[in-house]
Amino acid sequence: MPWPGADRASPRTTLAALSLALSIGQIGGEPPVVVTVPLHQSDAHPTYPPCVSISADGRFVAFVSAARLLPSDENDRDDIYVLDRESGEVSFETAGVVLAGTQRPAISGTGRFLVYETGSHVLMVRDRAEDAARPLQRGREPPNAQSRTPSVSADGRYVAFASGATNLADGPDPNGVVDDVYLADTASMTFRRISAGAARTEPAGAAAFAPVISEDGRFVAFSSSAPLDSRAARSKGRVLGIYLYDTQTGATTAVSVNASGGTPDGSSYSPAISADGRYVAFVSNATDLVRRRDRNRVPDIYLRDVVARTTELVSRTPSGDGGNAASRHPALSADGRFVVFQSEASNLTCGERCGAPDRDINLVADIFRRDRQAGRTEQISRGRTPWMEPSIGPAVDRTGMVVAFASRHALDQADDRYDYDLFVWAGAAPR
Amino acid sequence: MATWIGVMLLLTIPAAPAQQRLASAVVHPFGDEDPDVRAIVSGRVGLPPNVTVPSSFADLVDAMLRSSPTFRAQCSRIGRAGRLHVTVERSLSPAPQAAVTHLTRLDNGRLQAEVELGLFGDPVLLIAHEFEHIIEQLDGVDLGAMADRSGTGVRADSRTGQFETERAIAIGKRVAREVSGAVARR
Numbered sequence: 001m002p003w004p005g006a007d008r009a010s011p012r013t014t015l016a017a018l019s020l021a022l023s024i025g026q027i028g029g030e031p032p033v034v035v036t037v038p039l040h041q042s043d044a045h046p047t048y049p050p051c052v053s054i055s056a057d058g059r060f061v062a063f064v065s066a067a068r069l070l071p072s073d074e075n076d077r078d079d080i081y082v083l084d085r086e087s088g089e090v091s092f093e094t095a096g097v098v099l100a101g102t103q104r105p106a107i108s109g110t111g112r113f114l115v116y117e118t119g120s121h122v123l124m125v126r127d128r129a130e131d132a133a134r135p136l137q138r139g140r141e142p143p144n145a146q147s148r149t150p151s152v153s154a155d156g157r158y159v160a161f162a163s164g165a166t167n168l169a170d171g172p173d174p175n176g177v178v179d180d181v182y183l184a185d186t187a188s189m190t191f192r193r194i195s196a197g198a199a200r201t202e203p204a205g206a207a208a209f210a211p212v213i214s215e216d217g218r219f220v221a222f223s224s225s226a227p228l229d230s231r232a233a234r235s236k237g238r239v240l241g242i243y244l245y246d247t248q249t250g251a252t253t254a255v256s257v258n259a260s261g262g263t264p265d266g267s268s269y270s271p272a273i274s275a276d277g278r279y280v281a282f283v284s285n286a287t288d289l290v291r292r293r294d295r296n297r298v299p300d301i302y303l304r305d306v307v308a309r310t311t312e313l314v315s316r317t318p319s320g321d322g323g324n325a326a327s328r329h330p331a332l333s334a335d336g337r338f339v340v341f342q343s344e345a346s347n348l349t350c351g352e353r354c355g356a357p358d359r360d361i362n363l364v365a366d367i368f369r370r371d372r373q374a375g376r377t378e379q380i381s382r383g384r385t386p387w388m389e390p391s392i393g394p395a396v397d398r399t400g401m402v403v404a405f406a407s408r409h410a411l412d413q414a415d416d417r418y419d420y421d422l423f424v425w426a427g428a429a430p431r
Numbered sequence: 432m433a434t435w436i437g438v439m440l441l442l443t444i445p446a447a448p449a450q451q452r453l454a455s456a457v458v459h460p461f462g463d464e465d466p467d468v469r470a471i472v473s474g475r476v477g478l479p480p481n482v483t484v485p486s487s488f489a490d491l492v493d494a495m496l497r498s499s500p501t502f503r504a505q506c507s508r509i510g511r512a513g514r515l516h517v518t519v520e521r522s523l524s525p526a527p528q529a530a531v532t533h534l535t536r537l538d539n540g541r542l543q544a545e546v547e548l549g550l551f552g553d554p555v556l557l558i559a560h561e562f563e564h565i566i567e568q569l570d571g572v573d574l575g576a577m578a579d580r581s582g583t584g585v586r587a588d589s590r591t592g593q594f595e596t597e598r599a600i601a602i603g604k605r606v607a608r609e610v611s612g613a614v615a616r617r
Contacts, residue, residue: 037458
């Protein structure tokens with residue numbers, strides 16, 4: 001069911017051939033369909049990739065592009081666009097915005113709402129159906145420090161984000177201008193600081209950041225440098241941890257715990273969350289999250305089932321060991337079955353038994369999708385042979401069948417700019 | 432005050448008309464083409480200004496640029512690295528290797544890459560191979576760490592302290608194939 005404004009914003013031109021190529025439902029067993037859009041991002045760092053967000057239904061892909069994709073885009077700085085995979089069109093979402101610095105779009109489940117960072121302190125919430133945007137702030141008072149990294153619930157009502165502002169919520173902000181995680185209800189424009197943990201207060205200097213919200217807005221996972229539950233508070237070690245906040249109960253639960261349930265021996269960060277909040281994937285430098293200790297000395301992707309209280313290594317070789325290089329930026333399908341991530345490892349799909357055409361020798365990040373149900377990992381960022389260029393910053397739709405990422409791989413025969421562009425991969429649904 | 436002005440600008444600039452907000456020509460199905468059959472450039476394509484080659488290599492490099500999309504991409508990447516300078520020269524010293532690149536980080540933060548080509552071997556393959564080693568560094572590849580782990584495609588020569596990568600070997604061969612293929616098609 002498209003969002004109410006879909007008809008109004010639908011294409012004005014006929015694009016039959018392209019629409020066929022872009023149609024969402026692929027037949028099982030058919031090769032994936034990939035479409036591309038220029039981004040002209042020249043020097044994206046693997047740890048801070050261009051940001052992409054996919055609506056839950058897989059139809060809309062929000063992205064940042066420095067390319068002038070429309071004549072009305074008259075600058076070479078980053079702007080936010082949305083690709084409609086059904087019509088094959090991109091829409092210019094930040095037209096008229098004069099400040100540089102629009103970044104990190106987060107799009108709601110049906111693509112109606114778009115939240116993004118601006119060049120000022122405030123996040124903007126854009127209603128694409130109404131063609132209107134408003135600032136995410138209390139009344140007429142803008143945040144007094146930077147707000148960033150928004151994540152939006154499926155219906156667009158709730159937005160989780162990090163901010164150093166001290167004037168967003170009632171009461172004192174104990175850690176001052178250091179980032180906290182907030183939950184905004186955009187219907188009432190009310191804000192709650194949700195990263196204080198069980199003690200209801202964060203130590204001075206402790207930061208909370210990178211929140212991700214579940215589809216219904218009930219759960220928010222985030223990173224924090226503070227020990228937010230009683231078990232972590234008793235630990236002597238101080239590492240970044242992943243926590244899960246339940247907006248109904250107000251409880252904060254540690255997600256990144258070691259195999260014994262204690263504080264791990266390394267930091268965890270960059271969480272992703274399933275639709276119901278049961279599964280949280282994250283990056284960790286720790287070696288003791290699972291019983292089979294991780295010996296590769298690089299960041300790996302893990303997934304925590306907060307109901308079963310189990311943790312599994314996602315960035316793993318076929319034999320179950322950690323990959324031979326760093327993995328980052330996980331994204332999860334709604335049911336937690338598919339985990340998409342970027343990795344510099346070369347042994348995730350076929351270990352050291354890869355034949356010549358499949359050997360990953362590029363030494364840079366590629367995009368992988370692990371099917372936890374099938375126990376299989378596949379490389380998404382490749383053609384008949386592996387690409388030699390880096391691919392980074394993946395996002396996934398709720399089915400796990402649509403993956404968007406940035407890559408420096410050439411778009412076509414004429415592309416020798418050697419910069420990052422957007423690739424949207426649509427795979428076949430599993431049989 | 433500056434923040435207020437910024438926000439007010441955001442809120443008061445009228446939106447562009449809807450018909451100017453949609454485009455389709457920028458979205459393309461991706462074709463998994465073989466790089467060997469990608470376009471040959473008929474005109475002259477220049478090296479980036481931060482690459483210096485001896486005049487005796489000018490015709491060879493010009494042919495590489497026209498014939499090899501992979502080499503053009505390498506040069507585009509190197510050309511975008513503003514703090515890098517690459518010098519290619521013939522030398523007797525690389526033996527027993529056919530070529531070697533010395534990378535030096537200067538005090539001012541600039542990166543100096545000196546590519547030495549031996550007297551033997553295919554210079555097309557060797558230049559592309561060594562350029563790929565430079566791009567590995569632009570990509571931030573930690574060759575030492577990679578060489579310590581199995582299956583990464585990086586090996587270290589403990590005697591010389593130099594690294595070899597399957598990536599550079601593959602790219603060198605690809606460029607040589609593209610150049611020779613273009614010659615064969617003429």
